[in-house]
Amino acid sequence: MKTTTLYRPVGEKEMILIIESGFKEFPPRLEWQPIFYPVLNEEYASEIAEKWNTRDEAGNYLGFVTQFDVLRSGNSISCSECGSKKSQRAMGSIRRTGEF
Numbered sequence: 709m710k711t712t713t714l715y716r717p718v719g720e721k722e723m724i725l726i727i728e729s730g731f732k733e734f735p736p737r738l739e740w741q742p743i744f745y746p747v748l749n750e751e752y753a754s755e756i757a758e759k760w761n762t763r764d765e766a767g768n769y770l771g772f773v774t775q776f777d778v779l780r781s782g783n784s785i786s787c788s789e790c791g792s793k794k795s796q797r798a799m800g801s802i803r804r805t806g807e808f
Contacts, residue, residue, distance in 0.1 A: 710779075710780045711777040711778060711779055711780060712777065712778055712780045713775060713776070713777050714746035714747065714748065714775070714776055714777070714778055715746060715747050715748070715749065715750050715752070715753035715773055715774065715775050715776075715805070716734070716744075716745065716746045716747070716753065716773075716774045716776070717747075717753045717754075717756040717757035717760070717761055717771055717772070717773055717774075718734075718757075718761070718767075718771075718772050718774055719761045719764055719766060719767020719768065719770060719771065719772070720767050720768040720770040720772075721735075721766065721767060721768070722734070722735050722767070722772075723770075723772045723774075723804070726774065726802055726804075731801045731802045731803070731804075732801065732802070733802075734774075734802065738766075746776075750773060750775065750805060750806070753773045753774075753806075754773050754806050754808075756771075757771030757772060757773050757806060757807075757808050758771055758808040761808065762808050770807065770808065771807065771808040772804055772806065772807045772808075773804070773805045773806035773807070774802050774803065774804055774805065775802070775803045775804075775805045776800070776801070776802045776803065777800055
């Protein structure tokens, strides 16, 4: 199977939970987060981490960019369970690629 690399900007609290999981799981979405929001390129994830996360008191004014792989089926990527433990095992390690 082929994989696709996705990126997800996170704040400090989420990054700490990712580190505590051994870089294996994203934490559950926060109550105010309606969706799990990975993006397709590192540049856009960096822009979000720098412009949004660094202005967010809840994230201690820190932004991080994470990178992870998802399995691809044909031309589609299903990320409906990206935030669940089930899919984390399939994705492998989460990597930190940037911090602001």
